[in-house]
Amino acid sequence: MHYHLEMGRLDGRVVAITGASAGIGRATAERVAAEGGAVVVSARREDLLGDLVAAIRGRGGRAIAVAADVTVEADADRLVAATIEAFGRLDVMICNAGFGYYGTVEETPPEVMQRMMDVNFMGTYYGARAAMPFFRAQGHGHLLLISSIVGRRGIPLMSGYSATKAAQAGFAESLRSELATTDIHVSAVYPVSTDTEYRAAMERDYGQSVSGLGPRQSVEHVAAAIVQCIRRPRAEVYPHSKSRALAVLNIVAPAFADRLVQKYGRKRTVGTPEFKSPDA
Numbered sequence: 685m686h687y688h689l690e691m692g693r694l695d696g697r698v699v700a701i702t703g704a705s706a707g708i709g710r711a712t713a714e715r716v717a718a719e720g721g722a723v724v725v726s727a728r729r730e731d732l733l734g735d736l737v738a739a740i741r742g743r744g745g746r747a748i749a750v751a752a753d754v755t756v757e758a759d760a761d762r763l764v765a766a767t768i769e770a771f772g773r774l775d776v777m778i779c780n781a782g783f784g785y786y787g788t789v790e791e792t793p794p795e796v797m798q799r800m801m802d803v804n805f806m807g808t809y810y811g812a813r814a815a816m817p818f819f820r821a822q823g824h825g826h827l828l829l830i831s832s833i834v835g836r837r838g839i840p841l842m843s844g845y846s847a848t849k850a851a852q853a854g855f856a857e858s859l860r861s862e863l864a865t866t867d868i869h870v871s872a873v874y875p876v877s878t879d880t881e882y883r884a885a886m887e888r889d890y891g892q893s894v895s896g897l898g899p900r901q902s903v904e905h906v907a908a909a910i911v912q913c914i915r916r917p918r919a920e921v922y923p924h925s926k927s928r929a930l931a932v933l934n935i936v937a938p939a940f941a942d943r944l945v946q947k948y949g950r951k952r953t954v955g956t957p958e959f960k961s962p963d964a
Contacts, residue, residue: 694721694914698771700763701725702754702811703781705732708830708875711907712778717745719911724767726750727781746771754781754807760814773822776914777815779808779852780830784845797844804848808855816868824867826917828910829856833874833922836931839945860919869917874931875906876924 703709704725733749740747752759782804819825835849856872909923922928934941
């Protein structure tokens with residue numbers, strides 16, 4: 685039997701989400717809980733997790749919080765163990781935590797690049813590695829990696845962030861091929877620019893204010909696409925449907941895609957790159 689939900693709600697499903705204190709992670713947790721799923725929300729900002737859990741429970745939902753750092757392998761193991769202890773199972777692991785940096789290669793300090801790789805990719809790897817033994821033992825599961833459209837087509841002045849998101853894409857593709865004959869699903873989600881803390885965090889942590897001309901979407905729109913993927917697992921999810929064309933264009937006409945993303949890419953309007961340790 686293929687393990688996916690035929691009906692509209694997520695009753696009985698147990699979903700763990702990293703980077704859940706704000707943005708896409710928080711919106712997804714709220715949506716999953718509203719549709720009957722149990723959520724385990726994780727991030728470093730324990731106070732925001734507490735507020736989220738209280739809000740979900742106040743609406744009759746089921747939720748617990750696990751304060752954790754995605755760059756610490758033991759924390760990923762603890763997140764999964766707490767999920768099993770609280771709800772007896774883990775059906776979906778959503779690896780969502782991440783942050784970005786805007787600047788040329790020369791402006792990107794090595795410590796920022798390393799931190800992005802640790803949070804955006806290694807955090808995904810640790811989450812997947814912690815969840816997979818439980819998925820195998822129960823014979824089903826679903827791993828969702830929240831990448832970005834820039835993981836399919838890099839954009840100017842975000843080479844480091846694009847590289848980490850492309851790493852997630854390659855990781856997902858490899859896992860899908862390994863698990864193709866099983867009932868363990870792997871999905872990669874490729875949002876376009878989304879109204880989250882992402883830009884505010886870059887301004888707060890690095891003194892960067894960034895704007896752009898490309899398409900935008902709300903966190904609720906992305907969360908709805910993620911929940912739909914939980915219902916019916918898909919290899920790739922493009923919440924902004926037209927953005928899939930950019931990924932295709934990059935394969936068939938990469939030089940044209942170069943000019944296109946340069947025209948519609950993000951612009952740094954104020955501030956200069958400065959490294960501070962992000963509250964990812």
